[in-house]
Amino acid sequence: MRPTDREILRLAFPAFLALVAEPLFLLADAAIVGHLGTPELAGLGVAAAVLQTVVGLCVFLAYGTTGSVARKLGAGDRRGALSQGIDGVWLAVLIGAVTTVVGVASTPLLVAAFDPGPAVTDFATTYLRIAFLGTTPLLVMLATTGILRGLQDTRTPLVVAVVGNILNVVLNVLLVYGVGSFDGLGIAGSALGSVLAQVISAGLLLAVVVQVARSEQAPLRPHLGGVRGAASAGVPLLIRTLTLRAALLLTVYAVVLAAQDAAGAERDLATHQLALTLWSFLAFALDAIAIAAQAITGRALGAGDVVGTRALTRRMIQWGVVSGCVTGVGLAAASPWLGVLFTEDAAVRRLLIPVLIIAALGQPVAGVVFVLDGVLIGAGDGRYLAWAGLVALVAYLPLLLLGALVGGSVVWIWVAFAGGFMAARCAVLLHRARGSAWLVTGAG
Template sequence: MRRDQRQRAEDREIARIAVPAFLALVAEPLFLLGDAAVVGHLGTRELAGLGIAATVLQTAVGLCVFLAYGTTAGVARQLGAGRRAAALRQGVDGLWLAVAIGVPATLLVGLGAAPLVALFSPPASVADPAATYLRIAALGIPPLLLMLAATGVLRGLQDTRTPLVVAVAANAVNLALNVVLVFGLGPAPRLGIAGSALGSVLAQSAGAAVLVWIVARAARREGTSLGPRRSGIAAAGRAGVPLLVRTLTLRASLLVTTYAVVLTAGGGAAGAVPIATHQLATTIWTFLAFALDAIAIAAQAITGRYLGAGDAAATRAVTDRMVRWGVVSGVVTGLGLAAVSPWLGALFTPDAAVRDALVPVLLVAAVAQPVAGVVFVLDGVLIGAGDGRYLAFAGVLVLAAYAPVMLGVAALGAGLPVLWVVFCALFMGGRLVTLVHRSRGSAWLVTGSDDPSGRRAA
């Protein structure tokens, strides 16, 4: 009976963290969706320009996701050890690291907007609006990184509701500002695509200011200094390097997959069908990943706290529980995706060829959902444990095995469904094997307030 009560308590805690985290994750892409909805009314070339600029921005910000993940793990570990002041000190270090990365990134992207856009070889009619949007939107990189870091602090403190509220409010402000500044309502001038970029920067800055203020207020209550601390910023940076490598390997694997699809597509109008189909399938896969990644965020926060409290047995027990959550969630999303696969394509395209080609790909993706559920959970567990070095090693290993096989299969002329089978079986399967292997051992179960990634207790 006590075991049932414990499991119910674990389920409630996982849900308390995961549900708001999922809603916040879904809210994040709405910034660009809001921009696209408004900019699309300006014209096709502006919308295409936004797509190129958004790719650059998403890459720059996406590579810095370690600001959230690493901060969550470190803060949760200190919290579990009963060192709330030290937890917030690490959180403040993470905020300063976000500034240290964000300012030069803004200069690089803003000043290099035109050359970065030119890498995509767009026509001049698309390159001009893309560069215009990117120059202004680059000012939003520091706020976006601050939002990542502050969100990581709050997740580490077991609070996922506050980032959700701020994300929803910032998206509402973003949409309103886009409408006003793009079309020039009231006293505001009509700025076109530049207005969309400016509106996003203002909304992102407001969201970052709120989250940073919340973290700063909590730090002041604990008597924690808000000033920059060189050793703390450097330690946060070192801890983030393995997670950066992990992220690079994941993105490289996805790029290899896309390249393989293009390689097999061929030329002419018919060649656009598999590429468009792959893009839609990837978009749907990414959306479903939000649901599964929410449990991973709960895993980061809970694992770090339990290990910080020195309770390895409870960490193992709650990990097993979260893996079951991952399996169940994966089965649910897989069955749902399989059920709607014949009709889902109609929501995105009127092209019957793309809709027909999408169905078998989605069925392959549906079968892989339970595997994805376990992979995301264990990834979150090991991030929460500060086991970034192993995650980096495993990412490089899986990429080294996956890339030549995928490119070899593409060279043989395999169709899109076969390429997705290789993606799910070898890439996701490889991640599953490496993560399960690690989780069954005890090397990652390092207890206490010192972060195994290299940060010492403050």
């Protein structure tokens, strides 16, 4: 096996298991809530779209931190790497506190923006208002995970992810359905169980980072300049992520727009939620290679190794294509049976099959997209990623509108998403990777 492949596997395999575990929070929620009823599942879909958008906008706390910490590590400044990472954690706490207050207060408005119908609105509002309480722990998890990945440690996040998901499943089952004389809280119990699991997971990751920082005598108090610098460096990645979340939110809105009536909207939203959850599951699995790319690219460029970075990028693209083919074949093969795991609604099960087939066909392209995204994030090329995200979003909008108004089906909406949007992202990322403007060396 090539040395590059061994390095990729050393980082990517634990990251793969951890990233697969992360979507299990939503998969477990979908499986447990789905058996309460279709309106509850549709409500979870709306709430999850909002929550994933809010938290997803702050993914720079993990991705940006991984690249910057790895650069300083490659340059031989381990203490500086940890100091910069700690500032990122304080930034996560600040953003999380503000987001929690604003999110809880604006929950009814956020749900109403989707106009999902009275029954679905009630369930979505209940879930989202409670789930917002877990925002700060989620953001702290992102920041601390980014630090550990930058230090080339992907095993610790894996252990915490496994523990967190086991707790999530146990707490969800107990709080949703109850035990003994306790009748359960329904969909509210699902949200509460996830929040408790997130708090415990964040505490475990933070404890590890603090221990490592103390061993390197890195400061634990917030440094205003460092926090401000982390926020400034995250702006381009925030814009990049905003374009991705905008595409997902507009896709949800298009599903409602394409529906013929309230019953159709409920069925299509439930189908879309299941398909998107499974897509996210596979996307996070593909992102494991991108995580390795972030860590290795940042370290290599920090050490001034341009030739090695080029070789890594070529190899990563090959890994992305192969991984996408494997996940695509697996999803297509399992599509007739996956619906049974999440819902008892026969109409949702039937509609889910063609949607998953389309999602499967888009997996090889998605593999390349995630890999190149990771390479450029590791290189600190956030400004280009921001512009590339805007270009891809603009290209996607007419295709999405065509799928909603002309196709009039969630199936055609997924053709636009898995085909048009991902193809546009792939084109702009490949264009950048062929050039050399992103190959900037040094610790900064």
